[in-house]
Amino acid sequence: MTRPVSGSDTPEHRLLLDVLDSLGAGLAFFGCDGALLHGTRAMTLLLARQPDGAALQDEVQRFADLLCGIVEGSDWRGVAGVRSLCERAVPADDGVYRLRGSYLGGTMFGLPAAILVALEPPAARGPDAEALRARWQLSERQAAVARLLAEGRTNDDIARDLGISQHTARRHTEQAMRKLGARSRAEAAAILLRG
Numbered sequence: 001m002t003r004p005v006s007g008s009d010t011p012e013h014r015l016l017l018d019v020l021d022s023l024g025a026g027l028a029f030f031g032c033d034g035a036l037l038h039g040t041r042a043m044t045l046l047l048a049r050q051p052d053g054a055a056l057q058d059e060v061q062r063f064a065d066l067l068c069g070i071v072e073g074s075d076w077r078g079v080a081g082v083r084s085l086c087e088r089a090v091p092a093d094d095g096v097y098r099l100r101g102s103y104l105g106g107t108m109f110g111l112p113a114a115i116l117v118a119l120e121p122p123a124a125r126g127p128d129a130e131a132l133r134a135r136w137q138l139s140e141r142q143a144a145v146a147r148l149l150a151e152g153r154t155n156d157d158i159a160r161d162l163g164i165s166q167h168t169a170r171r172h173t174e175q176a177m178r179k180l181g182a183r184s185r186a187e188a189a190a191i192l193l194r195g
Contacts, residue, residue: 026119029104030064032071037114046119051093059090060099060117067101067115095122127192136179145172149185150192 017038020027026043030036047053047060067085083103090097098120105113127150129143138146141162148158159169173185182188 026121028060028064028117028119030068030115030117032068032113032115034061034065034068034115036061036064043119046121056090056092056097056119059088059097060119063088063099063101064115064117067103067117071103071113071115092122097122132192136176138176138179142172142176142179145169146176146180146188146192149173149176149188152185152189 020038021041023040024042025040026046028036028039028043043060047057050056070085083105085101085103087098087100090099100118100120102116102118103113104116127147129140129147132138132143132146133140136146144162145158148161153161155166155169155173158164158173159166162169164172177183177185177188180188180191182191
């Protein structure tokens with residue numbers, strides 16, 4: 001997925017691309033016309049490791065095209081700065097990937113306005129819900145919340161993922177943490193991942 005950014009022959013552009021590659025994140029930059037400008041090495045590896053990498057790459061391109069449409073219909077063109085646009089979950093054979101998109105306006109680093117798409121691989125599979133219920137005497141809902149806690153999810157994420165209110169997510173989180181004997185979310189995640 002790596003292609004050179006126009007003008008990437010300058011030392012500044014090469015340095016920027018090297019820095020982005022060194023982050024180890026699956027990132028792709030698209031022009032506001034949807035043309036791929038650059039994909040990091042991590043993006044290339046993520047796509048290569050996925051059994052159906054071509055389909056996932058198509059999803060990344062469709063997502064970039066959607067973001068281009070959002071930018072085209074807005075008054076952001078020509079405005080400097082970064083605007084977070086949206087995210088999308090993409091189911092795949094090895095889990096659910098997350099796509100996050102942002103608009104990079106103006107001429108950041110001497111480059112024209114662009115769309116940045118981040119591809120996040122599926123989170124490591126957390127503990128089995130039934131095993132959690134048996135070991136910690138969690139309710140079915142508390143076990144679902146505990147699995148999301150093990151992935152580092154916030155109460156907002158939990159509420160959205162489970163289709164419950166933020167208040168209910170917070171209540172289930174507190175109950176699950178109490179049963180786990182955890183004083184913090186990080187401690188709860190550590191307990192859950194240790195098994």
